[in-house]
Amino acid sequence: MRRIRIAGGLVALALALTAAVAPSATATSGPAPDKAATAATGERHCAVEVTTGVTECFDTFRESIEHATAGRVTDARLSATTGTVDGTTTAKLNGGPSTAAEFVIGIQYYWQDYNRHPDGTLHTPAYTLTHSGPVTCTSPTSDVDYRSAPLLNDTGHTVDWNNNIRSFQSGFNNCLQRMWDFSNCTGPLIGYSAASPDLTGGRDRAECVEWS
Numbered sequence: 001m002r003r004i005r006i007a008g009g010l011v012a013l014a015l016a017l018t019a020a021v022a023p024s025a026t027a028t029s030g031p032a033p034d035k036a037a038t039a040a041t042g043e044r045h046c047a048v049e050v051t052t053g054v055t056e057c058f059d060t061f062r063e064s065i066e067h068a069t070a071g072r073v074t075d076a077r078l079s080a081t082t083g084t085v086d087g088t089t090t091a092k093l094n095g096g097p098s099t100a101a102e103f104v105i106g107i108q109y110y111w112q113d114y115n116r117h118p119d120g121t122l123h124t125p126a127y128t129l130t131h132s133g134p135v136t137c138t139s140p141t142s143d144v145d146y147r148s149a150p151l152l153n154d155t156g157h158t159v160d161w162n163n164n165i166r167s168f169q170s171g172f173n174n175c176l177q178r179m180w181d182f183s184n185c186t187g188p189l190i191g192y193s194a195a196s197p198d199l200t201g202g203r204d205r206a207e208c209v210e211w212s
């Protein structure tokens with residue numbers, strides 16, 4: 001099942017501007033207290049095209065990646081041990097031709113450790129939010145190639161992703177990801193990174209995500 005719509009209130013811009021000063025590596029205070037998983041029961045795996053704001057949500061992660069790659073990657077898998085996309089999937093996500101219509105730039109996870117408990121079992125419910133854009137990122141990280149702020153808020157299908165990300169995987173298609181505490185992209189939580197299994201003091205705080 002899937003839904004097609006433009007996410008209301010989502011401001012998503014492709015940017016070619018000079019970045020502000022890069023934030024420091026990680027926020028400081030200790031982990032936030034655990035959070036209740038009481039959100040909607042619909043599609044838990046959403047894909048946002050950051051230049052248009054068009055969002056679709058799906059029952060399975062695999063479907064969300066198929067959508068985020070414009071149909072190119074149809075068999076995406078999350079590792080049962082690490083929770084991140086497995087090596088085969090990573091190679092496929094990075095292996096598109098330069099003329100591909102859409103590139104995955106980052107995957108957000110609702111829980112720390114990529115939605116996995118230490119024994120590898122999934123948190124319940126486990127939500128993901130995949131971001132994509134029409135071109136790969138440029139190598140310098142002195143700029144901002146993509147921005148999503150505020151984040152998807154669709155409690156009818158998933159969760160309000162603002163202040164609800166605990167881990168992320170980027171590093172796809174030459175992109176690194178950084179995050180900010182506030183929707184105006186201030187308040188550094190983490191600088192440009194390929195991934196973070198646990199934002200620790202930055203858990204459940206990001207309202208602006210950028211890629212370069």
Ligand SMILES: [Ca+2]
Binds near residue numbers: 163181182205207
């Ligand atoms: Ca915040």
Ligand SMILES: [Ca+2]
Binds near residue numbers: 138141142145212
């Ligand atoms: Ca760049």
